[in-house]
Amino acid sequence: MxxxxxxxxxxxxxxxxxxxxxxxxxxxxxxxxxxxxxxxxxxxxxxxxxxxxxxxxxxxxxxxxxxxxxxxGSASGALEAIDADLVAKIGQSQRARAEIQAILHGTSVTGVPAGFSGVGHLSEQDQSLMLISSRLYDDDVMQDMQKAASAHPDAVGKEFDDLAPDADQVVRKDLAERYALTLMKVMDDHPSLRDPTRHLLKSLEVTQNTLLESILAVYNPAQRDVLARAIVIASDFSAEGRVTEGEPTA
Structure with missing residues (x-):
């Protein structure tokens, strides 16, 4: 037939x-x-x-x-490759389900990268920066960011989130000094965040320009001022620490 x-x-x-x-x-x-x-x-x-x-x-x-x-005939090599691909897809589906469950139970949100469960307390601005950072930095940095973000928010972070755009200079200076301590602790606890330029997915220029534009877009003027001051203070303390550690003892 x-x-x-x-x-x-x-x-x-x-x-x-x-x-x-x-x-x-x-x-x-x-x-x-x-x-x-x-x-x-x-x-x-x-x-x-x-x-x-x-x-x-x-x-x-x-x-x-x-x-x-x-x-x-036998084609174990090709079949093993297909099996490995299926395993990867299953893992991706399982991670997606875990993310969905976290969102449904209020322990995560849709505005953060995959894997950021337990960060529902982050401000909308911080969530946006995390999402953008996931396109700029490798897994080492993002995992450290996730660990840092999973920590319970401190009072300083809440003050920064609630800072009014027209906050006066005294308030900004005081908050910047305390926020710098938070930044230093984060960098001490999470090594890759001390020098994230070693973990770039894009060029340094693209990364810096993207972050600058993002910070200008998501934070108000007072928050940007406090963040800039805190970074300078934290950097100065870190530099002094490196000099002190490198000095010969008597």
Missing amino acids: AWSTREIADLAGTTVNTVRHYHRLGILEQPDRMSNGYKQYQVSHLIRLLKIRRLRDLGAPLDQIADLTLDG
Whole structure:
């Protein structure tokens, strides 16, 4: 018995266009034709087509089908690669489910990078900067950021979040000095944050420009001023510490 393209496609649970695509890729042999030009698919074609469909259902990419020796041979290497890809996808799905559950239970939010569970207390501005940072820094920095962000917010951080745009200079100076201590503790506890320029995904110029524009966009003038002062103070303390540590003892 012989089948037409439409008939064999129907038997295999696929479409005529898919059968033709398999022909073009060379993974399904062309059948003989009758004198009138119509194709005559045989049982061997149906079996091969069903094997292709089986592998496709298992997640095998079309460009690997030919390597899987559909005629009964072994192709452990290609199958192991497919299995590894499935394992990665399962892991990604499990992480996504964990993130969704965290959001549903109020322990995470949608405006932070994947993996930032337990950071529901972050301000909207901080969430935005975390999200942008995930496109600028590698996993080491982001993991340290996640650990730092998971810590319970202190009073200084809350003051910074609530700082009014027109806060006076006395308030700014006092908050900057206390906020610098928070920054220093974060850097001490999380090594990669001391020099994140070693962990860039983009060029230094792109990273600096992106962060600058982001800070200007998400923080109000008083917050930007306090942040700049705190960074300077924290940097000065760190520099002094390095000098002191490097001085010879008597």
